[in-house]
Amino acid sequence: MKKQVFFGTLALLASQAFAQQAAVTGPDSRLKLDFQLQDGKPVYSVTYDGKTVLENSPLGFVSNIGDFSRQMSFVGQQADKVEKTYTQDRIKCSTVNYSANKLTVTLENADKKKLDIVFQLSNNDIAFRYEMPQYGETACMVIEREATGFDFPSTTTTFLSPQSDPMIGWMRTKPSYEEEYVPDEPVATPSKYSEGYTFPALFHVGDNWALVSETGVRSLYCASHLSDATKDGLYSIAFPNPGEMNGLGSSTPGLALPGVTPWRTITVGSGLKPIVETTVPFDVVEPLYEPSQEYKFGRSTWSWIMWQDPSINYDDQIRFIDLASEMGYEYTLIDGGWEKNIGRDRMEELFKYAHQKNVDVFVWYNSNGYWNDAPQDAKQCMSNSVARKKEMKWLQKCGVKGLKVDFFGSDKQQMMGLYEDILTDANEYGLMIIFHGCTIPRGWERMYPNYVGSEAVLASENLIFNQHFDDMEAYNACLHPFIRNTIGCMEFGGTLLNKRHNRTNDGGTIRKTTDVFQLATAVLYQNPIQNFALAPNNLTDAPALAIDFMKQIPTTWDETVFLDGYPGKYCVLARRHGDRWYVVGVNAQKEPLKLSLNLPMWEKGETVSYYLDDKKRQPQLEELKIKNPAEVKVVIQPDGGIILTK
Template sequence: MRYLLISFLLFTISNSLQAQRLSTLSPDKNIKLEVSVVDGLAYYQIFHQKEEFLEQSPLGLMSSAGDFTKGLKLIGSKTAKIQESYKLDRSKVSQVNYKANEIKCIFTNTANDTLNIIFRVTNTDVAFSYLIPKSKKNNGNCIIEKEITGFKLPLKSTTFITPQAPPLSGWEKTKPSYEEEYTREEPIASKSQYGLGFTFPALFHVENKGWLLISETGISGNYPGTRLSDASPDGIYTAVFPQEGENNHNGPITASGVLPMQTSWKTITLGKTLKPIVESTVSTDVVKPLIKTSKIFNAGRASWSWIVWQDESCNYKDQKTFIDLAATMKCEFILIDALWDVNIGKEKIVELIDYAKSKNVGVLLWYNSNGNWNTAPQTPKDKMSMPEARRAEMQWLQQIGVKGLKIDFFGGDKQQTMKLYHDILTDAAEFGLNINFHGTTLPRGWERMYPNYMTSEAVLASENLVFQQAFSDRYPSTAAIYPFTRNAVASMDFGPVFLNKRLHREPNKGTIRQTTDAFEMATAVVFFSAIQHWGLTPENLTEKPACLFDYLRNVPTVWDETLFIDGYPGKYCVIARRKNTKWYVAAINGENKAKTITVNLPMLKGKNVSIITDGEGAESKFNSKKLENASYNLELSANGGAVLFMP
């Protein structure tokens, strides 16, 4: 990294005792950050092309090392230009060239305690973090009691955000788990469903100016996960710590550490269009890898019986059937879900692993995260919550050839829970196991921080297509929100690609799928997850055209490049992704009416492409052609989709 410190201010600070102000620009000068102190209170503002996207918003925190919520003075700053290139092997891009202008603002309070606030401004993002330095006065442990960090949106802005659920609510007291419905362009003054605020990431349509996404990154057990409060009447959302009841009342809601102590990073991505939000890498830009290992952790596709065939399928015979399905579909994995330890047993699971290995299929196994933070009864449990039991189990899993774990039912966002994620990932890396978290928090930079982190749920996912007809009915619209919200910041294990007309083992039972086959094919690209757990079942292979399965046998799950083509949350989405030299362009229609979307696809001009589009009813059509022009008309049926890809 090239890191240039400049000791003198490149901005002006007024001599007034009442107000101090500084500013810095993005490298392309389109984003302007202003930081100010007015009557002892610290604020920041963000402008894009001279338009105010974030109004004067509060900064500060309360800690055992000082009260930094009032009585502040801005006594100086340091600036730097950050330029770094880094690689990702399990993400939506593989090469990042990160350029940012950094400014570290130095504040003191009335007791002469010091707080640094570090801002980084790129051409699409603003990220900031608090740093409490070590001093003669404060040189030991520190507790941060709360942040007053705020985000003041223009009052005519609207939201696409999910509410925070009450602790110990939901099925078997498993919430909060980031599995709530998104708002759809509600006014920012609207109260959250449970009166507890909202989870990250939070998308805002900023009046007629553009779009802004707020999220959080850089947590490895060093800090609790925060969320947004309900907005105040004047449009200020505040970052708040977890609820006391999370993790079944175990552990404090505060943050603790040893000085110098740095908080999580809050991230703000903004632009006139949704392009910066879909393509942003800010969640990994401001973090560093935490583990060095020579082990290789592979991404890929997985067959998964549970999603359609449910609990009864967790038996030796059915899992062998889905190993065969994985092999036929050239999937890298099979996921064997809950209750395998009871219904199959440890001895027989070794036989299945050996059988899968003979088919060149790796096995992923489900685990319950518990401790005692919920009453979910599924086993195996009490294997992942304590170090000795966890390491013993992981050593056995390594010995029998398991490739990875899906770990479910976490307890919230307290710092001790965030540390559990870190400890699981760290131990699993040692034993060569990749990790997928469910019933879980938002991943915060983990694709870069941990070599074995693959994906997380942290979204209202595909199991709800099976559980609720109402969710299935809303799914097309919901699916057209996720690429601009949850999936924009990290790998998302939704579990897409269904071809059953009804989502049940028996064809005349279960919820009715509302999407077309082409829509389902498109979700394999529109939804990014380093491991994609598909909703396919064996009978699909004889019921649907072979061209669909040829496409799925080759579609990647990790990408070298991702481009936003077109879209609007809840209405439609078109995304292009590249792996090596091959491009995939996928579109989904979130509305129950046909539409034609004209898109510009210069990456496919002059190329021979295969095209999956909507046919009669839910059926698909397949053809191949050379695209003579960059402009292309996507004809999408109601709740339909399309995929264009280079064979």
């Protein structure tokens, strides 16, 4: 009898131990996530092709109504499949087929409060979030900190950008996601400001790569970033610094119950192709509202980038409207300072003139209420609903099509609410929105139909401000397709055809990259509204082939294919618009780069247009006959580019 009891007890313990574990793979079984409770603490690990990508990493959170990071018990698990096809007109491809295996693990804390952890795995992407029910009469909660972490092996190297201190930089406008990346840095290297690192974050893990980010952030949660790592390589979810927004607003998120957190995402592959081509930021979110009208995307001129503040006057804006008309562009952007320097009455005259030239208009606004000192007008028009709706009604009456709103400088939940309020109000008035001096988008192209871009990068304005960024332009261009631009629109404001970055093309900072490099970035950088840095003088002082190319360039894409590259060294990718392909490459290395490209979009015997730099860095346009689509030979000069198109 004692023997039977003993074996029965062993069987029960084995059953309980088994119940503490769960696993899920992607559809092709190469990507695997294992979940378990370790002494009551939820953890997960990730492998790809059997090789470790993440070691046991913590899950859960601590809230004002209970601790959901320890003393947890396993309640159950459920497996499902997710299949969906959707169309999206502002991301790297227009039609997406998403297939994933779903695992929901239900846990219970020491107070018998339940928590679901939901994992979805496609072939190369993991998305997971927490889902909380209402707990009796408790219908709200504050999450004080997350235990959520990403524990990389000690041999990992990183490509990360530091989160900045709050209320620093020009007119106290940071953080604005404009810090520099450091390539191939050892895991657990302390960040520049001791504030951790911004999303997205790229990791080279032995034979594999991993990109960590988040999506689905809106007014219901704060935006997050990664903490500094422990010595063992564990990065954790970090909330905004309390000092952001001038110290006002909560740095911790509050939720109504039932509620969910944003999705945290991990894209994994044995190469960089899954990283560059991922659509996971959009796969796991849905549109929040219907568009009030059909929004039209396209190209824009922009006086401020090359001619700076003095160009915000009536006569110069006429010149850039005329430039847009000459180029066949859909838009012009009138930047900050217009309220004082042009005035509202004359702005209405500009709008009418633009419409006569078949050009529509975007107008710049300062977001700020109490969170920074940026002086440019128009001010206090976007920070509260009364002023915002009054302003948007005027803009709608004048036929304006969109706004560029600047200077946000915080990831607090309150600021996420402002982003959402601007977008939702703008939709009511038929206005598109670009954000500048801002956070990264987190699935917003799919969530908000009138969202058309965010800066959140060391963008083209830095090429005007400081020679260092011109010296580093090719290097940075070879980072963005692997990191920042993988997760959403990147409103860079590129394609600078001036040799010198000033109004008369004879002073200021010096462009180090070639003309073909600049043309290539018009394809390399993805954003549905492109505010190009062309100037009226380029119609006569830039090569005719460059102007002709820029007259034809689209801004939306039906397909994106990564071909070759390494972050910070070089990048070659292909994008398709309709039935036309553009293959572009840029090289940040000091020597010419010889590549053999596999281009199955073209057949043997076809002839394509080939833009390249000669040995004197001058742009050339040739006809290239495809002899073998699997081995198309190209050479990219240092700080140069190539384009193949048909």
